Amino acid sequence: MAAAPGKPASAQAATPSVMTRRGFLSTLGVAWTAFAAACAAGAVATTRFMFPNVLFEPPQQFKAGLPADFQTGTVDQRYKESFGVFIVRDEQGIYVLRAVCTHLGCTPNWLEAENKFKCPCHGSGFYRSGINYEGPAPRPLERYRIVLADDGQILIDKTKIFAQEKGEWSSPDSFLKV
Amino acid sequence: MIEALKHSVNWLSAPPRFFTITLAAFFVLLFPGELGPAWLRRLTRPLQTVYRPKVGGIVFAVLGVLFLASCFDPNFALIVLKPDNVPIAAMIFLVAFFVWFGLKEGRRNDALRAAEQPIIEKRESGDGKVMVWPDLVYTEFLCMILWTIFLIVWSICLKAPIEEPANPAKTPNPSKAPWYFLGLQEMLVYYDPWIAGVLLPGLIIVGLCAIPYIDKNPKGNGYFTFKERKPEIAIFLFGFVVLWVWLIIIGTFLRGPNQNFFGPFEYWDAHKLVPLINVDLSQIIWVKWMHTALPRNPILREIFGLTLVAAYFLALPPLLAKRWLKGYYEKLGPTRFHIMMFLGLTMLSLPIKMMLRWTLNMHYVVTVPEIFFNI
Structure with a gap:
């Protein structure tokens, strides 16, 4: 579809663009930052899970x-x-x-x-x-x-x-x- | 009279006897009148009638009556009617019925084809096709409703097998895996954990994945047949029925306290004394036959077992390709044949090891406990 030549494609491109290149990139940046932060938080939580507050270990x-x-x-x-x-x-x-x-x-x-x-x-x-x-x-x-x-x-x-x-x-x- | 009958059933269900009977019954019922010398073929030919609906129905009815009558025995009822074991008892009949049904339909189609008549699937649907809607979806929908009702009734009637809170110092005796893993647990009795728990289950999965690449026979797709796929059906059913379902059945009903074997009508006595003193192959050969002490060097000590295992996996397949399985070798080609042989011989190594353990108390064929390597 994207490769379709002629009028329809240019007509679409000519419609008043809601999103500029700069706006798109900054949205993308925010999205990826949020995603990476969520992943990092998950990783931290998982790591924390490996070190329980109370560990029952009978003396050796x-x-x-x-x-x-x-x-x-x-x-x-x-x-x-x-x-x-x-x-x-x-x-x-x-x-x-x-x-x-x-x-x-x-x-x-x-x-x-x-x-x-x-x-x-x-x-x-x-x-x-x-x-x-x-x-x-x-x-x-x-x-x-x-x-x-x-x-x-x-x-x-x-x-x-x-x-x-x-x-x-x-x-x-x-x-x-x- | 009845006591004597129960005793003989108990005697027959000792694993080496029960396994031999199962194996014989498997091949005789799968190929009645087709295997062995002429007298055996003549002897087993009448069993072909089992695949007639009427005769098969009578056989199942008789088995069901025997089963119900056995439930009057308190020891039998205690094990079979335990809520966790009820589905396994049902499984015996369900697996037997569906295997029988598939083989019956296959044989019927083979006969129809030999008489140059249209096969069952064609007769039932006309052109060999049915519509997804309504034929399939409607059937599935009805099955779903009926199964939901059945499961609800079941879960109300039979209590879930929940036990006391776990305690590492108190292992239930016998300790059993969930029923679908009892085959694995049974394998663990005969092999080291790394073989029975890692290698063999891995190879089962790899082997099942490999079936479409090894099985070059294009026939039997979308219709029942037996004649066109005899070796394929026999190998699959051997692995499924004899080595998986059978192990689940003995693991459920015959393994009692301390993992000892008990007959179906035997009291589960936790103090049953069974002498099971293990011997290794190296001990049999060096100590018993050659009257010398075990050599210090592990490789020298295990040389016979290592040779045996190497011969089993490396020398047997080429020999089979040259002599007894020549046609199969030509049909599959060298690569497929050797992969098939490796998987098949690994599968067969389980019943071989089980028999060795039951009859000779063979612990290991090769044992190097120093590096945790035992076969």
Whole structure:
């Protein structure tokens, strides 16, 4: 249409123009400035959203009581809900298993009667030691650092993880001899 | 008598048996009297009558009666009549009916064409065309009204499956994905997350997108047919019915607490003891057969699994092109054939791995946990 030659095009151009070139450009400038400002405000809001006012982060280190609080041959679940750990005591000592399945991250259940951890999502099974032996989990449950604090309490440090397949369970911090 | 029947159904629904039955039923019902040696063909030929409307109707009626009768069993009713599972029970019959209907119409058209008579679509519409208005729009409008009524009644009658507030320390047992993802969840039992959750779903989507570029058969457009598109229909239905719908069905009805398998008439005992001690291929070969310790070097340790996987994906397609699928290779050409083979073999790797897990407790064919690489 724009390329149509002759009278109609020139007749249209000759009608009293409401908008000059300068006016058009300044309107365009205002529109684009408004659009860019809206985008920037959106970006700022999105970025702000990433930094919440209140962030619930349970402490990464906690004291779990005295070693004598844990009976030999038990899997203790008292810190499962608050800190996501199983505290296991056997004849030699105490170790702390991270309650996160190594397959896709569900929380496994400890089945006392079957003497195993079993994940309800895809059926991975782990021995009391945390070693995977059934279902799809590719590696054992991870262990957290466990040491004795100065006051004789167990100190569990969730920032340090020990993986069996990397041979880290032989590290002295992964196991508390009692 | 009835107890014995329930027991045998439970026994038959153990996954390796149930899958073998499903697979056999799939091929026999899709190609009755056409596959296998002469005796098998003679044996299965009478099943062609299933595609007659009367016989098919009787089969569906019998299945429906059996299903309703099963609902008198408390364990069966508990799972099947759970509000979330009702649509899946309906899906079994709906998928079966529409697959049957499509194949029935296709076979009818094939017979009409063989007798040189006009096909169904032509008979119904005259010139093979109908008007959008009123034929299509009117039907759609009626369907919309009826479905709205149905959904309202449904949402009033069956409660939404809402549970207690989420608690990271308490995972429901069993934990199940929404029904349409149960096939994916079932795949995750057999493969690592990066394969079952990323690679295979990605390839399913890519493969579906690739269908129009791989499928060079122009026939069957706008009318029912079976004879003209046998391999295409068989491959699609295998992927859809056997590998997707079937996995949803077993994921819904047979997977119980701790993701153990339960028969349809079995009580969901959270303490059911199932010995499932995994073995890897490397353990079977090095420890069980060669009586040596696993080699330290991961590549040497996994050499057999790696060879097997490489042979499956690299050596099998050329072999198939030369020997058993020669006609298909010539029909598609090398590029299309090899893409098709890659997608098809990936698809087939799922039932293979499932069978290996069920029968041998095979954990991984190749496993390098050090770098999180397991197949």
